[in-house]
Amino acid sequence: MRIDVITIFPEYLEPLGVSLLGKAQERGLLQVHVHDLREWTTDAHRTVDDTPYGGGPGMVMKPEPWGRALDTVAPPDAVPQPRLIVPTPSGRLFTQEVAIELAKEPWLVFACGRYEGIDRRVIEEAGTRMRVDELSIGDYVLAGGEVAVLVIVEAVGRLLPGVLGNADSVADDSFAPGPMANLLEGPVYTKPANWRGREVPPILLSGHHAQIARWRRDQALRRTAERRPDLIERLDPALLDEHDRAL
Numbered sequence: 131m132r133i134d135v136i137t138i139f140p141e142y143l144e145p146l147g148v149s150l151l152g153k154a155q156e157r158g159l160l161q162v163h164v165h166d167l168r169e170w171t172t173d174a175h176r177t178v179d180d181t182p183y184g185g186g187p188g189m190v191m192k193p194e195p196w197g198r199a200l201d202t203v204a205p206p207d208a209v210p211q212p213r214l215i216v217p218t219p220s221g222r223l224f225t226q227e228v229a230i231e232l233a234k235e236p237w238l239v240f241a242c243g244r245y246e247g248i249d250r251r252v253i254e255e256a257g258t259r260m261r262v263d264e265l266s267i268g269d270y271v272l273a274g275g276e277v278a279v280l281v282i283v284e285a286v287g288r289l290l291p292g293v294l295g296n297a298d299s300v301a302d303d304s305f306a307p308g309p310m311a312n313l314l315e316g317p318v319y320t321k322p323a324n325w326r327g328r329e330v331p332p333i334l335l336s337g338h339h340a341q342i343a344r345w346r347r348d349q350a351l352r353r354t355a356e357r358r359p360d361l362i363e364r365l366d367p368a369l370l371d372e373h374d375r376a377l
């Protein structure tokens with residue numbers, strides 16, 4: 131997968147070169163190219179924003195630099211065209227389902243907005259030649275899209291074949307399809323068996339794998355019911371056995 135990121139803060143994306151994603155790049159599983167939007171400005175001050183038409187607070191990102199940047203990073207004659215991802219609080223919610231969908235794409239371009247956002251005509255014009263998805267990572271205030279790009283690229287990158295050492299890790303994800311689908315992960319333990327007088331639950335030391343799996347599912351169901359009742363509502367009843375329903 132190729133990923134291009136256009137931003138006025140390229141240094142914000144340096145974590146994409148670290149750890150899991152850094153190793154994936156070294157192994158050729160992922161190519162990440164970060165571009166400074168100011169490269170496509172034409173004035174001495176390298177201006178990327180201006181006051182909003184209609185008045186109001188803050189500044190809006192100018193369309194001209196974005197138009198030139200997208201023409202260079204994603205040339206109109208490129209085949210196939212990339213998917214353009216625009217992180218924004220007014221976007222569709224980014225979920226594991228969306229991550230799985232994006233992980234199937236060969237080429238993603240991310241446009242990081244700042245200030246009050248990007249001139250709407252940039253998204254409309256790009257939409258005439260590539261699929262554009264405006265995605266939100268949640269309902270809270272951020273200063274721009276860069277942090278969201280880090281979240282989205284990590285969630286997508288770890289799903290790429292070969293990136294995670296143990297394929298099971300993806301299968302065991304909280305939100306991966308399967309018996310633990312849409313459940314929060316339960317508590318985890320490692321050595322020592324007794325730490326500051328606190329014992330590991332004996333079932334986990336029993337070697338009874340079926341009972342351990344049952345205990346883990348119970349813990350996941352309980353934690354999900356306590357912390358995310360909205361996810362319980364969305365569970366497919368067909369996936370709940372009578373033991374689950376008795377909890």
Ligand SMILES: Nc1ccc2ncsc2c1
Pocket residue numbers: 217218219265266267268269270271272273274275278
């Ligand atoms: N403030 C805010 C909240 C969510 C979000 N998602 C992508 S950019 C963004 C910005």
